[in-house]
Amino acid sequence: MSRLQLVRLIFLLLAAVVRADTVTYDWQADWISATPDGVTRPVIGINGEWPCPSIEASVGDEVVVRLTNNLGNQTTGLHFHGMRQIQTNFMDGASVVTQCPLGPGDTITYRFTVDVPGTYWYHSHNMGQYVDGLRGALLVYDPDDPYSEDYDEEEVVTLSDWYHEQTIYLSRFLLSPQNEPPAPPGIDSILVNDVRRNPHFHVDKNKTYRLRFINLSAAASFMLNFEEVDAQVIAIDGYNVRRARASMVRIAPAQRYDILVCFTDTYSDNIPFLIALDGNPDYTNPELRPRWPLNLTGQFISDPDAPLRRNRDVTVWRPMDDSRLEPFGDYRPLSHPNRLIQLEAEFCQDQYNIPRACFNHIPYVLQKVPTLYTAATVGEHNTNPVVYGAVNPFILSQGDIVDIVVNNHDDRNHPFHLHGHHFEVLDRPCARSGVWPGPNATHINEYPPLRDTVDVMAHSYVVIRFLADNPGVHLFHCHIEWHVEMGLTATLILGPEKLRGLDIPQDHLDSCRRIGMPTAGNAGGDLENPLHTWNMNDKPPRFHAG
Numbered sequence: 001m002s003r004l005q006l007v008r009l010i011f012l013l014l015a016a017v018v019r020a021d022t023v024t025y026d027w028q029a030d031w032i033s034a035t036p037d038g039v040t041r042p043v044i045g046i047n048g049e050w051p052c053p054s055i056e057a058s059v060g061d062e063v064v065v066r067l068t069n070n071l072g073n074q075t076t077g078l079h080f081h082g083m084r085q086i087q088t089n090f091m092d093g094a095s096v097v098t099q100c101p102l103g104p105g106d107t108i109t110y111r112f113t114v115d116v117p118g119t120y121w122y123h124s125h126n127m128g129q130y131v132d133g134l135r136g137a138l139l140v141y142d143p144d145d146p147y148s149e150d151y152d153e154e155e156v157v158t159l160s161d162w163y164h165e166q167t168i169y170l171s172r173f174l175l176s177p178q179n180e181p182p183a184p185p186g187i188d189s190i191l192v193n194d195v196r197r198n199p200h201f202h203v204d205k206n207k208t209y210r211l212r213f214i215n216l217s218a219a220a221s222f223m224l225n226f227e228e229v230d231a232q233v234i235a236i237d238g239y240n241v242r243r244a245r246a247s248m249v250r251i252a253p254a255q256r257y258d259i260l261v262c263f264t265d266t267y268s269d270n271i272p273f274l275i276a277l278d279g280n281p282d283y284t285n286p287e288l289r290p291r292w293p294l295n296l297t298g299q300f301i302s303d304p305d306a307p308l309r310r311n312r313d314v315t316v317w318r319p320m321d322d323s324r325l326e327p328f329g330d331y332r333p334l335s336h337p338n339r340l341i342q343l344e345a346e347f348c349q350d351q352y353n354i355p356r357a358c359f360n361h362i363p364y365v366l367q368k369v370p371t372l373y374t375a376a377t378v379g380e381h382n383t384n385p386v387v388y389g390a391v392n393p394f395i396l397s398q399g400d401i402v403d404i405v406v407n408n409h410d411d412r413n414h415p416f417h418l419h420g421h422h423f424e425v426l427d428r429p430c431a432r433s434g435v436w437p438g439p440n441a442t443h444i445n446e447y448p449p450l451r452d453t454v455d456v457m458a459h460s461y462v463v464i465r466f467l468a469d470n471p472g473v474h475l476f477h478c479h480i481e482w483h484v485e486m487g488l489t490a491t492l493i494l495g496p497e498k499l500r501g502l503d504i505p506q507d508h509l510d511s512c513r514r515i516g517m518p519t520a521g522n523a524g525g526d527l528e529n530p531l532h533t534w535n536m537n538d539k540p541p542r543f544h545a546g
């Protein structure tokens with residue numbers, strides 16, 4: 001290295017150190033009353049307000065969220081969806097996975113570096129609770145954003161299904177033998193930026209806008225129709241893609257799409273676009289006569305005095321194929337996978353005739369000790385899946401290149417999310433393609449896009465690939481929140497050797513003690529005999545307590 005190169009390197013390192021900021025939020029989660037769609041109901045707000053505020057930071061910043069649970073009647077927690085949590089896996093926020101549920105009256109601090117730029121969100125990862133409103137945008141700005149010159153202004157647009165009853169009651173019925181034939185709760189409403197109203201965006205001609213769409217739904221995907229404007233996708237789930245025209249887009253729960261919308265002088269003054277809830281079992285199957293009963297018409301308004309037009313009726317939805325988007329820049333795809341995890345996803349029933357959702361015939365069951373705390377405390381036994389109990393555990397080595405195959409045996413789409421990583425979408429064929437034909441399948445994307453949530457079509461499959469470079473305990477689950485409650489979750493224990501003796505923040509451990517949860521030992525809390533399974537939760541509970 002020449003002297004000049006060395007000076008440059010030191011300067012760059014210093015710049016990186018100086019630029020990093022700490023962004024602090026002091027948040028009290030509380031029940032408050034809200035009326036987003038004409039019906040007043042209790043929602044979970046932050047510091048007395050709902051919709052919940054956004055978290056905003058620049059890449060490299062440290063984010064600190066001091067969370068106090070003022071709910072009184074429920075535990076809580078926060079997950080930062082899409083954040084990798086490198087070396088801070090204990091800040092991932094998933095209840096009974098990387099922390100204990102935060103008890104009423106208690107406070108813990110989340111502290112982590114935002115290492116990936118883009119559009120993300122945060123939400124409770126505890127007892128289906130984000131559906132009651134505890135969710136918001138998490139925006140990580142990038143000083144080196146390659147698209148920064150291509151737009152003038154930006155706006156966050158959240159989409160959500162909405163329910164008039166609280167999640168705890170909806171879940172109790174969902175997880176009861178009376179839910180026959182098994183069905184998810186009915187959706188009462190749709191919200192855009194947490195209100196049911198046709199959204200109006202005031203725009204200037206000759207300007208380009210970056211719209212950051214985030215689907216906060218419990219269950220529903222959204223269809224967007226931008227046929228009348230020049231709309232192009234530039235990022236999915238925080239990761240930049242090569243620009244692609246996006247006249248119709250389908251956004252599954254937990255997914256994000258950053259879309260550039262450009263207005264020229266040749267456009268009419270006000271332009272409609274359609275936002276429709278997709279509650280169809282399989283919208284690709286015309287025999288099911290798919291319908292989109294809940295929808296809103298957005299307007300891009302450049303002249304408030306000019307008339308508003310209706311969107312044309314969309315009779316057939318043909319959303320762009322997101323699995324065929326290409327990563328931006330010179331991304332080098334992973335090759336030579338050395339691990340394969342194959343998951344058969346389907347609905348199942350437990351011994352009480354309660355509907356569940358299973359991977360390989362087994363529903364995920366919450367344990368007595370958070371899985372990460374087990375990995376940290378059972379010593380050499382932590383490479384043995386037995387110690388983790390019925391959490392669908394898979395042990396991975398650091399450096400593994402892992403292929404996950406999900407065969408979706410259900411007649412609905414399911415959006416699968418991996419914590420702590422973005423993954424390549426190698427193969428995501430259309431509905432009714434059947435099960436994965438094996439490693440010689442021909443559709444493999446040679447230049448696959450990266451996502452953290454992939455929508456798997458009805459009676460079809462997906463193949464994703466990722467580099468297991470982030471030691472910790474990472475969930476892989478369907479992001480339909482009702483299916484999480486039903487058990488459609490697997491647990492990846494990545495690099496267990498690195499997790500032995502892990503230093504868990506003291507306030508997190510103290511919060512466990514205060515709600516009476518053990519912080520050491522196997523899934524059943526047995527520290528002396530980690531291979532003894534007698535005290536673990538081997539079956540889901542008969543009565544849903546939340």
Ligand SMILES: [Cu+2]
Pocket residue numbers: 413414415478479480483488
């Ligand atoms: Cu699902």
